[in-house]
Amino acid sequence: MDEQRRGNSGRRWTSVPRRTFLKAAAASAGAAALGGIPGILAAGQAPAYSKGTKLHLLQWLNFVPAGDKVFLAQVEEFARQMAVAVQVERIGMNDVRTRTTAAIEAKSGPDIILIPNNLPHLFGDGLADVSDVAEAIGKDQGGYYDLPRANASSGKRWIAVPQFVYSWAWNYREDWLKEAGITKFPETWEEFREMGKKLKAMGRPIGQGFGHSENDPNNYVYPLVWGFGGYEVEKDGKAVVLDKKGTLEAIKYNTALWKEALDETGLSWDDASNNRAFLAGSMSVTGNSPSIYFVAREKFPEVFKVINHAPMPKGPAGRFYQLPTLSSAVMKYSKNQKLAKEFIRWYMSKEQYGKWFEVMETFAIPPTKMWYDHPVWTKDPKLTVFRDVIKDARQIGYAGPPGRKASEALAKYIIVDMFVKAIQGDKPEVALRWATEELRKIYSA
């Protein structure tokens, strides 16, 4: 009989010469000692635990195709080095919740899911502890910003590893603002309103979506409430305090802004509506990531020349942002948790992450602070504004701790709908009372 032998069960077994086995064992031990891929590279051999396994990644549909290209190349490289098969599946961000819920309940599905916003808290019981990976990355890369930490850490353990934070700013047409006599983008919400009045009078309103969509509506309404001094819940995470003067002022301001300055079709917009409308020239200002700018660079060169970006206006309480965070979660049901963690550790290493971050330009803000001085931020001065937004970012459910209840409030679009109700004719006080009651139901449960 040659090397192929049959066991009692009828399965085929491949006999391994003792010398080869010892080399492989030594390689695995070395990999463990050196840690992750560096160790594997040093050993020149994939570790025994990974061979032949399959890793399933569920990712979002990236707005920057170049980022996908680099990511897939990295996936291939990882698969080759670890001798594993890696499957990358992509879905729209609004569908991630469904897939994650279904996967956790069925206890099968992707090994790693890229989860948006504070939703890792919603799924916390179904996610593996990734504290070792997250802490090591944070330590190595200058520490985490507060927002990604709040969205991916329960305080006791890391339930996901933050991959990046969406950058966000006001995109505006310099040429049309000049036509309206505005040479500098407004610094305050009151100046913003005055600018909007002039632009809407010219038939070029400000565009802001208020539909049931994951990003744009929330990225606007939460900072508006915070800017006017309102917030959802006290630090204890129990006392709902939304019904304060600041929130009421924010609702009144937005209702007036709707009529005077905003595009009045925004109630049905999803996250892509404002991108299309801005590029089609039907509005002059809209809040977004730099994806509009990148698409204009590729397909609308005339528009590209006249786009610029500006930070969020300040309210009486200051300037704030709500920014979507995307975090890699290793699923508790996964049988490949070790390999999944290894992938995250490798992909988030300085060398690999740096390649991806560069091609994402300023769309992705790294969750750690060491990238702040990277030249990517200053390469195009029109994009530099995106670097600082994370410093003023707050988590959903501020000032309470991040958690499942804040996630539920976000998922139910309570704050978005509070503004919509006022736009649709409810008195601001009535809309505020409704939202406060809804939040109380969530936080008292």
Place this chain on the structure above:
Amino acid sequence: MPQPAESAPATVLSKPTPIRTAAFGLGRLRRASRTERREWLLALILLTPALVMLGLFVAYPFVRGIWLGLLDSVVGREGQFVGLQNYAKLWNDSIFRRTAQNTFIYTGCATFLKLTLGMLVALMLNNLVGFKRILRASMLLPWIVPTVLSTLAWKWMLDPTFSIVNWILYQVGFIRLRVDWLGGPVMAMGSVILVNVWRGTPFFAITLLAGLQTISPDVYEAASIDGANAWQRFWKVTWPLLMPVTMVVVLFSVIQTFADFQLVYILTGGGPANSTHLFATYAYQIGVATGKLGEGAAASLAMFPVLFMVVLFQLWYIRRGEGGKGGA
């Protein structure tokens, strides 16, 4: 040659009646003849796949859903028994009350419009002389295209910026400003009803057309001779004779429309400000989007009493019809 009178009972006994035999019980089975036993076994074999399918895909999820509605389960965590607490929460939930209202409006308006338009189309097709096959086939297109695809196309057509509907209305001078079809609460509900009607009318039309073709032309001829005009022929002849088919179609449609999900989910996601949420979309939002599986199951089961009543009525109506025929 007529059958001898005494041979009749024997014929009846040997007639295969597997379902009735199955209900005889074991004692009766022991006393049954060999042929009857074989038939009983055959019936069991033939019924088993259907019973297994029903058990797995209908009965189990249903019972599991009822049980889940009594737990405080959240995603990833086993729930504790909380009795009717989830239902009590829904009762006090303003979004749920709005959802219930929306669902009745949506179902009522859409079913009425589908019946009216379906009847008109069926009558027209029934009286057409040429192009019958092409017209019937093309009319079915909205029904056979996957709902997700056709609804996405509608979403584009109703897009506030790029709506072809707005463009046409603007070109013919009906509007001067863009209409936000999915923006206001009334417009958004109107739009989702419109899309549902567009999709569901062919089902009504084809079924009613099949019913129309079973009505004998002699009846119309007799009515015409008696001096009945077109409206009287419809109201006194077509409508009563078509009633059994109409009832079945309406009841099926009510069940489907009441439990609709895809259309609203794609067009509005339940917005703006929950003005288009239906039971199914709101149950999905609670159960899947916010991870509260127990509450989501309770919201989903809130549809059950209404649908159960519809099904009961449907069964009663069908059995009544069958009884009527048998007695005639």
